[in-house]
Amino acid sequence: MSPATKPRAPRRAKPATLRVLVMRAAGTNCDRESGFAFEQAGASAVTLHVNEVLRRPAVLADVHGVVIPGGFSHGDDLGAGTVFGTKIRARLADAVRRLVDRGGIVLGICNGFQVLVKTGLVPGFDHKLDRTVTLAQNLSNRYEDRWVTLEATTDRSVFLRPGERYRVPVAHAEGRLLPLDERTRKRLHADGQVALRYVGPDGGHPAPYPFNPNGAVDDIAGITDPTGRILGLMPHPERHQFPWQSPDFHRDGAKETPDGLRMFQHAVEHLRRVF
Amino acid sequence: MAAARKPSRPSRTSSRPAASATRTKAKPAPRAGRSAAKAAGPRKAGPAKAGTSAKSPKPAKAAQARKAAKAPAMKRPAARPAAPRASRTAALPVLRIEVALKPDQIDPAGREAHAELLAAGLTGVTDVRVVRVYFLEGALAAADGKRAAVEVLADPVMDRFVVGRTLEGAPAGTARAVTVTRKAGVTDPEAESAATILRSLGLAVGRVKAARTFWVVGAPAAKAGAPDPLLEAARDALGNEVIEDVMVGTLPDWRFPAPTPAPVVRRDVPIRDLSPEDLGELSKALHLSLSLAAMAAVREHFRGLGREPSDLELETVAQTWSEHCKHKTLAGAVEHEDEHGKRSFKNLLKETVFEATRRLDKAWCLSVFRDNAGVIAFDDDDAVCMKVETHNHPSAIEPYGGAGTGIGGVIRDILGTGLGARPVASTDVFCFGPPDMAPERVPEGCLHPRRLMKGVVAGVRDYGNRMGIPTVNGAILFDPRYVGNPVVFCGCVGLLPRDRVEKAARPGDLIVAFGGRTGRDGIHGATFSSVELTSKSETVSSGAVQIGDAITEKKVLDVLLAARDRGLFTAITDCGAGGFSSAVGEMAAETGADVDLAAAPLKYEGLRYDEIWISEAQERMVAAVPRKAWPAFRALCEAEDVEAVVLGTFTDTKRLVVRHGKTVVGDLSMEFLHDGLPRIVRKSTFKRGGGPEHDGPDRADQTSTLLALLGTPDIGSKEWVIRQYDHEVQAGAVVRPLTGVKDGPSDAAVVAPKLGSVKGVVISNGIHPFVGDVDPYAMAWLAVDEALRNAVATGASLERLAILDNFTWGRCDVPERLGAIVRAAEGCRDAALHFGTPFVSGKDSLNNEFRTAAGDVIVVPNTLLISALGVIDDVRRTVTTDFKRAGDLVWVVGETFDECAGSRWYRMLGLLGRQVPVVRASARRTLAALEGAIAMGLVRAAHDLSDGGLAVAAAEMAFAGDLGLDLDLGKVPGPVRRSDRLLFSESATRFLVEVAPEHAEAFERRMAAAGAVAAVVGRVTEAPRLTIRGVTGERDVVAAPLDALKDAWTHALPFGREEAR
Incomplete structure (x- = not known):
């Protein structure tokens, strides 16, 4: 959306304004709600087209976080996130890296996660951009929209609290997390980079379909980089930032803090500590 | 598309001289x-x-x-030098x-x-x-x-x-x-x-x-x-x-x-000396789809001018006068006769559907029947608009592209409403042949319904999801008569600022085309939609099929809304049927226009000028941009990789001048173009249909009937479809298509389109073509009733609901079939007046027929879709259909009559019947009663009784909530005393309502005070079973575990049965 249609912030950040860049491309479609979730959590959101960021990479020095929202950047042509990811990898990876090194955060949601994976920023073993995981076509071979339960399985991520659970929806066709090989899979676990896992009906693993909606290896729904400041996840936390968004709302009433919003709050708390 | 029943826009005059076509200096x-x-x-x-x-x-x-x-x-691509042509020839x-x-x-x-x-x-x-x-x-x-x-x-x-x-x-x-x-x-x-x-x-x-x-x-x-x-x-x-x-x-x-450039030579078509026979031949040969009377009017016009028309002029007239754009039939004069006597209409729509709106005169109706979509007030700042379109013929031939461009087209309607609305939700209603039809019964030249449905769903999915618009509501019906001509309704809802509802191009404004490029896609789409399909359509008409590119349209959406907020244009419309011809022809109807087609960016070389003019290539919009706003508009487009060019200028000449470079290829007076179509009076008659009623015994056990009904594709779960659509994007979903702990069907969708606000819109639909087989007047009432009761059961207010009509019929030069339209239109009018809900937009699609190789004609059922759009003050007050707590009381609101004609039960028995559901004078009271009870917070769950009647609704509420139900048919209000009728009759204006015991008294008082008939019929139970006691009270006519009911419902469609692993 253009700045003029940008949602109004419900409250202003304090004391210093924490700025999160919502970076969109042709086909991004969750930019408004992703920015709004950060605003609800106390940051301020600035939405820019990637063309603008490519023109002025310096804007990345002026923000405290970046969110790459969901959508179909470039229509998912050539594989979800490939075109957008290729642009970032070629032209912005260093600037993003510097942001993270300063203590800033990067969040990739759904298509944003697909983009992060194509850039190599996650998992980012040894802080290199090697692409060692991918998000393959769902085993069902079709797009699916459904609510799932996630569990935070790392103590590294500034977006998460270990053990915390989140009810949020997924909506994608390419979300089956797939590591390059067995070594990569083991390392993801060993280094605490498996950030979120789909949880089955009894809370255990492996979670059967449709609790694991896409057939992701080890029920992995999201991974973090080694610093814990970059998070990519397939589900949409921004779609559970108001109580009435939950499909359980009509039955169980309003939750005090919607599950998805908590991730944004944790992230903004981290930014407050750093900046 | 663009032309859906819009009268011409308010006229503006200007003393500025007509400017000639302007072209950008740098090639785009x-x-x-x-x-x-x-x-x-x-x-x-x-x-x-x-x-x-x-x-x-x-x-x-x-x-x-x-x-x-x-x-x-x-x-900035404009800076690049033009390509030397020679270099392109070498491979x-x-x-x-x-x-x-x-x-x-x-x-x-x-x-x-x-x-x-x-x-x-x-x-x-x-x-x-x-x-x-x-x-x-x-x-x-x-x-x-x-x-x-x-x-x-x-x-x-x-x-x-x-x-x-x-x-x-x-x-x-x-x-x-x-x-x-x-x-x-x-x-x-x-x-x-x-x-x-x-x-x-x-x-x-x-x-x-x-x-x-x-x-x-x-x-x-x-x-x-x-x-x-x-x-x-x-x-x-x-x-x-x-x-x-x-x-x-x-x-x-x-x-x-290698590219092959087309030479620009104006081609005239001799018409002045043609005999009526030759005129008919010419109309066919050029795919003009014009009647003899219309062709004769064109001939007279050019005789008067003393010259022959160019091919482009003929095409322009044909597009503008097409049924698709002009609604010749529904907006035409009709002499009607039936059992109620003779009536004559000068303009059928105006005197029925519009008439209801005019008489209701709601202040919150901001723009009705004159723009791309109907617009109603949302809150102090914004308005909400809705449009529903059909895209039947393209979908029959190429379901994926046809349906995708169907949704793409209706989204552009919303983008082109007022000065541009932001789409916030989509709806889809489909009618197909039975998905399990034996392949040998599928006529030659038709795709199998299963294949067709898969393609249509995929098309809607890929376009809607990529656009980032949640698809939140819909319905799917099946009947063998849809096999050759499926019906694909695509609806879209948008939000726009209240100060952006009005638009008018001014002389001197630039005609700016932006978005996709022009190719040969969909040549003759407008006229194609006005003819019947045949077994050869698949090969002959494939040029009429458009292929969509959702991301191009998403980019258009992004820049369009930004430009709107910056006030960079004075009018906008989409390129739909008829392409530039329709878009420019309409926008400039009151002014005039001078267009240069050489400025249009092309997908490939070799297009003739008339192809550029009428191409229905997708994802294109036309805006009227004031000269001084053009640099900003262009910069905005460039920043987001959207192509924008100046096609020409709005003038004050009241003429439509079309050039290609220096060659004038068309020059028509707007008056002739828009008012030159000869008016003819059509005759219509009507006789009610019907067949035998069920006269067998009232069987003691109806469990198997219920399971069979739940397993029919009409009633069964559409989960396989629903989950392929993103219904959560934009973070506005409150009531989704599936609801409850175990996914039952919702009555209506509720979306909160403004982040952080609890104000919402409700969207629902009603459609009853099988009742229409007996009585289209009753069908119209029932469809309105269904759309409204779906919305009210979810928490909408009758006072803030508007409705839309979509007529999908066969050829209407048959007096009986036109008579059915007249009756349905009268039903629409009477129902709207009864409920106090105005129509705000509508569309019709006629000629929905398929001619088989053997020459048989399969005509679709007379299909009227009513869509409802309402505003809800607080989405937290909405109600879903799933049972929520064991021990709650269950009420039936409304009366059940012996009205099984057109019901799903009769269809299963192979009966048509005669007694169709009648919406009674108590209907409005009944809806108001439930609305009040929901507003007071007395209702835990509510579900309207529709397809499959009380039995199906009871089963759905129970398995959705994973809670049982004990129900006693003896307590159901109404004169019927047969268990089968009580279970499966589809009488109108009825609900099943779950009420907590502590609210029972208040609920009862509320019903009585509002004058609604209601009775406690049962109780929600912990035990996962549905038990329904027969009307005589002696035994259970239905007894089934929830799992069995859910299972039958879940596997009704032959898709997605395979597990994901």
């Missing part, structure tokens, strides 16, 4: 993959130097090539790259292809592996190809690739290959994306061609003299030959066709 940005592809990279590399420069590019040259290649994506080398999943990877697309081939009757197949094939035009070395693969085309984790040769997808000798690729000239967004991104990496890539090769393991060999079974199955299962070529084997190295 050649868009990626199209002419940019032809021009940018390869031209710089140069064919002569191809060999050396490609293998070892010198740094300087490489940098230059990179710079040039980046230009389209990153730089450039082509590099082949093939990519596949590594052999140890699961191939979901291959699995699906495998299943489809089996379904198409191919035996022996054990596995299918898919290989993606790319041909890159340009002087590229193998190393460049490798780079293209590694960085873009192949995933390093799961893919493998080869450069310069074919990749065998399966071990040698085990598989046969089938290749599917887009036909020449058909849009291929993926290939275009590939070209763009490869150029941005500095690779000198021109055009890109993509294909898919399926390696079919175990495929039977072809036998000489017999059709190849693999090819036969593949044509059926893997491609659609309307837009794709399907061939056995791998694709030979691709040669990109």
